[in-house]
Amino acid sequence: MLRSRGRIPSTADGIPRAPGGLPFVGHGARLLRDPLGFLSSLPGHGDLVRVRIGPSRVIVVCDPGLARKVLLNDRAFDKGGPLVSRAREVAGNGLLTCPHHEHRRQRRLIQPAFHRDRMPGYAHAMSARVADTIAGWRKGEVIDVPAAMYTLAATITVEAMFSSDLPPAAIGTAIDDLTTIVRGMLPRMLRPALADHLPTPGNRGYRRAGARLRRQLNDIIASRRADGTDHGDMLSAVLAACDPDGAGGRLSDAEVSDQVLTIFGAGTETTAATMAWALHLLARHPEVERQVHEEVDAALAGAPAAPGHLPLLPVTGNVVTEALRLYPPIWIATRTLTSGTRFGGHDFPPGTVFAYSPYLLHHRADLYTDPERFDPARWDGDRPRPPRDAYLPFGAGARKCIGDQFGIMEATLALATIAGRWRLRSLPGPAIRPATGITLSPRRLRMRVTARTSGTPA
Ligand code: HEM
Known part of the structure; x- marks a missing residue:
């Protein structure tokens, strides 16, 4: 797992905040301008990174093992959040x-x-x-x-x-x-x-x-x-x-x-x-x-x-x-915590929104050799496979x-x-x-x- 390093601002609960947040909009402007570049920068700050989009706060899960834990515990990390609630109204x-x-x-x-x-x-x-x-x-x-x-x-x-x-x-x-x-x-x-x-x-x-x-x-x-x-x-x-x-x-x-x-x-x-x-x-x-x-x-x-x-x-x-x-x-999906949960060494209250991003994981240089290169042969049976949690x-x-x-x-x-x-x-x-x-x-x-x-x- 990557450790947070450098002078990363962290919150009272010790989870690093993504740098560059602005008053009111938080990281919304960066997310609109270059969402993939922004996401790819987050693992450099920690396994869990706090991001703010306007008034909403989201914890981005950057570590593949933790991402899998989120996905496997679908009772605690349920589909939810404002977007999903509206999606239910709109799409049934x-x-x-x-x-x-x-x-x-x-x-x-x-x-x-x-x-x-x-x-x-x-x-x-x-x-x-x-x-x-x-x-x-x-x-x-x-x-x-x-x-x-x-x-x-x-x-x-x-x-x-x-x-x-x-x-x-x-x-x-x-x-x-x-x-x-x-x-x-x-x-x-x-x-x-x-x-x-x-x-x-x-x-x-x-x-x-x-x-x-x-x-x-x-x-x-x-x-x-x-x-x-x-x-x-x-x-x-x-x-x-x-x-x-x-x-x-x-x-x-x-x-x-x-x-x-x-x-x-x-x-x-x-x-x-x-x-x-x-x-x-x-x-x-x-x-x-x-x-x-x-x-x-x-x-x-x-x-x-x-x-x-x-x-x-x-x-x-x-x-x-x-x-x-x-x-x-x-490239990104969210989950909402249904009950207070200890996760990744931190305590989170119910209602906390988490995001996992296949794009972020698939482009991590410590998980894939030369991650930006199109190399279908990396999936050949005779080559060492990337870790299972890293491909989602x-x-x-x-x-x-x-x-x-x-x-x-x-x-x-x-x-x-x-x-x-x-x-x-x-x-x-x-x-x-x-x-x-x-x-x-x-x-x-x-x-x-x-x-x-x-x-x-x-
Ligand atoms: C290459 C094509 C596809 C990709 C990359 C893809 C990706 C995904 C991902 C990532 C999820 C999980 C979202 C989450 O974790 O919140 C999902 C769920 C789902 N996908 Fe796909 N999908 C593909 C093709 C399809 C096809 C062809 C169908 C149906 C014909 C389909 C139907 C669904 C449904 C119904 C779910 C919800 C499953 C559940 O919650 O039980 N998908 N898909």
């Missing part, structure tokens, strides 16, 4: 935001939708939609990569949820509505609830999307409950699931709607960002790109990648793992991402299929920087599509 009480006492039941009811046996069905949607996407690209075309990956991921998530129940036009409407709602959530979470009722175009569009989506979902749920057969998709699994304890019963229709929004919100931007970063990193590292091309040419021979190919794609898999290390889409792109413990295997499979299949057919080239211009929204995605990443023929870059 789904798996991602629900409090500990509701989580076990919800997780048991949703888990069957992510069972290993259902993955081949989802993989079919992944392979088909990736093939459609790249078939539409033209040689020399410049594409907005985050937008293209978002549409791809959104279509896959909606298809995995509802299989063939929705005709293509309805899939498009559902994606539009889900996107309007999910993208409208962050601004809503950051402003007072009263502002939701103002008659602005944004509020009207948000309400319209919500009402249309609920109607569409209610119709699908009603017809599914009536026909009772398993369509092999997430919705069937969620509707069929019964709480084994019997106490919680099934999910109500309103709860199913909340979970649909949650799964779409949690699974789409994250996977899209991973794919976009992986494409960007490949283009910037021709030697790794060459290895991926060799690998996919040998494994796929021109076909779209399917789950059976995954064991033949270790380099492609390592590219995804390393992209998730360098640019973890969920999906979190850990009871609240660990339920869609981790889904997301990894989708990103790996997409990357392999794209690399089998096309070579995406960076455009000249300023370096691509991460946009720090709810997810970390490559800001304004546009790339040119160039053809490959039988493994040789055109």
Whole structure:
């Protein structure tokens, strides 16, 4: 563990304060200006560092062992805090935001939708939609990569949820509505609830999307409950699931709607960002790109990648793992203490807010050799692995991402299929920087599509 050193201001309880806090705003200005640089500077001050954002105080957990302790003790370190409370009002009480006492039941009811046996069905949607996407690209075309990956991921998530129940036009409407709602959530979470009722175009569009989506979902749920057969998709699994304890019963229709929004919100931007970063990193590292091309040419021979190919794609898999290390889409998340707790040698009162940051941990020079370098080979089986606690792109413990295997499979299949057919080239211009929204995605990443023929870059 790193010890605090130098003249770091500490508080009465001995926890160092991050330097540079200003009156009223605290570290808010630095966090807005350069959140990733600010976070990366914190381990130099201690294992736990106090940060102030306006009136709120947050303890940032910089040590990987302590971060894991926070994540494993989900009863004491619960989802909470002002942002999460607003998220519940805005997005409903789904798996991602629900409090500990509701989580076990919800997780048991949703888990069957992510069972290993259902993955081949989802993989079919992944392979088909990736093939459609790249078939539409033209040689020399410049594409907005985050937008293209978002549409791809959104279509896959909606298809995995509802299989063939929705005709293509309805899939498009559902994606539009889900996107309007999910993208409208962050601004809503950051402003007072009263502002939701103002008659602005944004509020009207948000309400319209919500009402249309609920109607569409209610119709699908009603017809599914009536026909009772398993369509092999997430919705069937969620509707069929019964709480084994019997106490919680099934999910109500309103709860199913909340979970649909949650799964779409949690699974789409994250996977899209991973794919976009992986494409960007490949283009910037021709030697790794060459290895991926060799690998996919040998494994796929021109076909779209399917789950059976995954064991033949270790380099492609390592590219995804390393992209998730360098640019973890969920770069920071918070927990709130539910009771007075002694932790990391300090006593904390209930209500204390803690933050863990996969980005901070993944960029620590004492945990990763040359941490800023894109080096997929660091994940090779024959190299010493970084410590387990130091790699947390999906979190850990009871609240660990339920869609981790889904997301990894989708990103790996997409990357392999794209690399089998096309070579995406960076455009000249300023370096691509991460946009720090709810997810970390490559800001304004546009790339040119160039053809490959039988493994040789055109
Ligand atoms: C590469 C892509 C993904 C990344 C990096 C990612 C990351 C994460 C992280 C870090 C958490 C935990 C947040 C916390 O500790 O507060 C989480 C939770 C969650 N993720 Fe993902 N995720 C990804 C893909 C997906 C997919 C594809 C789905 C669904 C289709 C999904 C659904 C969820 C849900 C429902 C939760 C809440 C789990 C719970 O609290 O029980 N995620 N994700």
